[in-house]
Amino acid sequence: MLRRELLLAGAALATLPSLAARAVPQDVLVYSYPRNVGPLHPHGYAPNQMFAQAMVYEPLVRYVEGGRIEPWLATGWAVSDDGRTWDFTLRQGVTFTDGTPFDAQAVKANLDALVADKAQHGWLELIAQIQAVEVTAPDRVRLRLNDPYYPVLFELALIRPVRFLSPAVLARGEAGFAPVGTGPWRLVETAPGEHDRFVRNETYWGSRPAFAELLVKVVPDPNTRALALETGEIDLVFGSDQLSAMAFQRFAADPRFACAVSPPLASRNLALNSGRSPTDDLKVRRAILHGVNRQSLVKNVLLDLEEPAETLFARNFPYTDVPLEPFAFDRALAQALLEEAGWHRPEERAMRARDGQPLELDLCFVGSDAVQKALAEAVQAELRAIGMQARLVGLDESGMTARQQSGEFGMIFGDTWGAPYDPHSFMSGMRVPTHADFQAQSGLPMKAEIDRRIGEVLVETDEAARRDTYAWLLTILHEQAVYLPISYTTSSYVAGPRLKEVGFGPTVNEIPFESFRPSSAAL
Template identity: 60%
Template sequence: MLRRSMLHAMSGFAALAALPPAFGQNVRRRLTFSWPTNAGPLHPHLYSPNQMYAQSMLYEPLVRYVEGGKILPALATAWEMEEDGRAWRFTLRPGVRFTDGTPFDAAAAVANVNAVLGNRARHAWLELVNQIDGAEAIDPGTVRLRLKGPYYPALLELALPRPLRFVSPAALRPDGSIAAPVGTGPWVLAETAHGQHDRFRRNEQYWGEKPVLEEVLVRVLGDSNARALALESGEIDLTYGTDQLDADTFRRFAADPRFTTAISPPIGTRMLALNSARFPTDELAVREAIAQGIDRAALVRHILLDTEPAAETLFARNFPYTDLGLRAPAFDRAAATARLDAAGWRLPAGGRVRSKGGKELALDLCFIGADALQKAIGEAVQGDLARIGIAVRLVGEDASTYYGRQRSGEFGMIFGDSWGAPYDPHAFMSSMRAPSHADYQAQRGLPMKSEIDRRIGAVLSITEEARRAEEYRWLLTTLHEQAVYFPVSFFTNKVVHRPALGRVPFGDMRTDIPFDRIGRG
């Protein structure tokens, strides 16, 4: 983690002693944050408009994920694999209650799992939901999860912010809806004002270490400029996230001695997918020339302003099974040009675009038109590839049309992000088998696509660690060598706050904001 230390900043809330007493008391009591939208109805099993950071404040999983793929206890204190991976037995944490006073026990856990399974089609994107055969209460403190077959990422997917988290059975209706957002987590939702704010209060009966803060007020601020102004004026205390501030604004705060800034380790990958089933990127030599012809370092330096590290691989090395020593080809315009020459792509005298067999070397780069960052990266890529004789047409469209292209494969290159921890690599790669995903469409023309899909399916059921690692090595090396992705950078979470707030840690998942740990030593 990169952190710029303030010269006279003191750790924790000791710094508050230097502030006026009223201000210090206010910071102890309430932190003001901002988010583009309201938190939503906060159903733990459902998706938009529910905001994941807020779902994680109220609802807890059986187990939790920490960076690097390690699994630690949460609502379960112990677990064991049974029947060669076809079942998992969990020992539940004793004495835990929902904020309405209802005990968290095996019956409550089973009721929540059954509610998710009752809406199985809605959750089909998550392979664990497809694999669960059922749940049973062995006794009040033990629950057993039966699977259709071995599925090694079961614990990883139980740690996700949704859908397998737990609401009070007293609030869970027969149709799967909830009467109120009642969890076991360190926070409770106290108030929602539509378009204005959400107010969270500390759960005073929380089973674990209680937050230092008593209250988190989340103001609704729709754009990064408004967020930056609110931070400068003191209307909010903290910004946190991947894109809550643009890179230039973050750099400005990093140079301002009134603020502390920090950048997390990599939490996912920003990339371009190249369509192996569509002319002209159906040719490996063209994809390899693109990989050599784009100046990745310049994109990171001039557009991302060094707020994200350059990415040479599909996943960062701090994810499970991904530290394989793979390297991207170095930016080399002369080598890219020679590669295209050798493949028969000729640049006519006085011309700017190569051609072969009467067809020009031209392709579409699709992006969301309202996304200024994608547009800026796209323009830089367009300029780089023009210098080696590849014409790039920038196609900026509304989000619905853009996602339609991802599903249909109507693109030459298209922007994409990996899903981050704990989805990477297993869940992101599992989705590569679905025709509705851009990754499937991008890989569809590869001669070994069927083998890639078969091996992805196989690796998910391998319970032997060494065999699993070898399968991932083959998969990630093959995709790397086929140049079907151009990784741009590893995106990061970024935090800005005043030093008096003390230590602001990063969550282990992209979507988690650890308000409960702010102010601790």
């Protein structure tokens, strides 16, 4: 299998002239990603890539490991007794890379733009809560909210959309857009299908990156990416979805490379569509959860690099420590549930049918994601064993987004977002059709009640009542078998010999390139 993997990588590499060998300056860090980073508007979504948005744009406050919020572009804040007014003091001496000062007017211009486009940002309750943004001094800004919304600081720390574009660019509109932020990196070149080039922000207010340039090569195929790393064409692969588990283990055994796996950061799930046959039947959804062996997936596909998941969220996030009975792997029970639902097998090992209709569904995944592809194939085999046919549908990122929003899926990967999103922001997004969750829950008889209670819990000031509401929500979603939990997602990296001091960011989508250092061999 390993020999075949390398042969495939070699064949793919031969078709990519952009990966031809060439000397790389010592102060250039070469990374790879499956696609271009996009236009990098701080308020935009796909095709904007989150890791790159976090390089160019900065938040008022920053989430740090352990669940704390620390000052960033805001140096301090105060909240009124009723929880509806927040005053922020801004860091002085910060400028955007076009020379425009970062001040209270810049914050107001960006937040006003977000509020004016509530339809696009409907998944994020903070935007709906903003009643007014007021400049109280050049370095002070006030947020007035409709309600005492408790996740304010967490949502101000998100990678998008509450980050700041130069107001000079913002005033020009979409036609005059350029990615101008206050962050440690500047995007200076994009070659579609080939690379994106970032350079160090020499006027950055904080610690400047050790590398003068970051070149992000577009390498869609994970086998090609592995070979490019091995041959020195790239210095770094970062993210658990960028290499197969087998390739990662091979690099981990090679002393030339530094490898690491992060602690659990989020949950890897498949969302089941309760509004579309055959998964509109609770018995079918429960049969799927009992029919897929998560322990086997983690052992044989993820090679034990992640831990098996039993519920939608790991229990170490706020309000998620709810006692729920896991759906244990039980193939006989899964088949019995399908029989009860009227899906019968004409003969052993045949696919099930009901009233002449085969028991089948679309299982959607990102085609360039090595891990999702391998997991989809394994889930397909597990479901075939109970008489269900899963048609694998590999899509690009925009295709996945379109399917999630339209509900054109039977099962689809819908991982949680990790800190600082889980559970509040992730669950807030369940109420609008921007991600898979809304469509996955659309057939539930209590969907309206779920949405109502999510809205209530986000502005609940009583801690006990808030905890009770979260417990109700998580219990209902679990019992209704809307999600197939697979594992608790980690991040990982493989660094080549030109790198040292590589580490993880505080969230799953942040790569702290600015803290990476070259090895002595690269100097």
